[in-house]
Amino acid sequence: QQQVKQSPQSLIVQKGGISIINCAYENTAFDYFPWYQQFPGKGPALLIAIRPDVSEKKEGRFTISFNKSAKQFSLHIMDSQPGDSATYFCAATYSGTYKYIFGTGTRLKVLA
Amino acid sequence: EPEVTQTPSHQVTQMGQEVILRCVPISNHLYFYWYRQILGQKVEFLVSFYNNEISEKSEIFDDQFSVERPDGSNFTLKIRSTKLEDSAMYFCATHGTVGYEQYFGPGTRLTVT
Numbered sequence: 001q002q003q004v005k006q007s008p009q010s011l012i013v014q015k016g017g018i019s020i021i022n023c024a025y026e027n028t029a030f031d032y033f034p035w036y037q038q039f040p041g042k043g044p045a046l047l048i049a050i051r052p053d054v055s056e057k058k059e060g061r062f063t064i065s066f067n068k069s070a071k072q073f074s075l076h077i078m079d080s081q082p083g084d085s086a087t088y089f090c091a092a093t094y095s096g097t098y099k100y101i102f103g104t105g106t107r108l109k110v111l112a
Numbered sequence: 113e114p115e116v117t118q119t120p121s122h123q124v125t126q127m128g129q130e131v132i133l134r135c136v137p138i139s140n141h142l143y144f145y146w147y148r149q150i151l152g153q154k155v156e157f158l159v160s161f162y163n164n165e166i167s168e169k170s171e172i173f174d175d176q177f178s179v180e181r182p183d184g185s186n187f188t189l190k191i192r193s194t195k196l197e198d199s200a201m202y203f204c205a206t207h208g209t210v211g212y213e214q215y216f217g218p219g220t221r222l223t224v225t
Contacts, residue, residue, distance in 0.1 A: 032212040043116075043203050043216035044155060089155060093212055098143060099168055100205075100214060102155040 006103030
């Protein structure tokens with residue numbers, strides 16, 4: 001019940017295309033869902049996050065879509081660029097713990 | 113922009129040796145975490161620390177692991193007797209009193225031979 005399932009494991013997108021990464025969870029107590037971007041040899045960097053009281057959040061080219069009833073959320077990267085090539089992790093947490101439960105990661109490659 | 117720093121960036125040690133990984137959190141942050149990431153796998157929670165005590169720990173965080181904040185600025189993870197399977201990237205993360213955003217350090221790569 002504490003798992004966060006992430007798909008796909010890897011993704012190849014052409015420059016300018018849309019990258020979509022999906023996550024699903026079971027624990028309805030989760031109330032904060034961040035996405036992290038990780039470059040090789042670096043620590044995860046917070047990209048964007050959402051709470052379940054909104055269905056969508058947009059920051060620049062990055063959008064989170066959230067479906068509370070389906071217990072799913074996704075990251076959309078619009079106009080994907082080669083510099084976006086990285087591993088993306090979704091995560092979830094809730095008040096009372098604050099520890100993050102991470103998804104398994106998606107390795108994104110954007111072709112020039 | 114304030115950031116979390118970690119030292120060393122890479123530590124090589126022999127099986128059975130003790131290692132101490134160090135983290136300097138963002139200055140006004142009060143919640144501290146250690147996570148680890150085995151090569152190619154997901155980031156896993158180890159322990160959370162608040163108000164000078166452990167808030168929560170995972171089943172990975174057994175008696176070989178300990179954490180402390182020795183001087184009010186550093187936050188350390190000690191592994192008493194390292195095993196081969198402890199080889200991983202160890203990340204320190206911190207967050208403040210408002211919100212859930214955790215900020216990760218660059219990590220320490222621990223290699224146990």
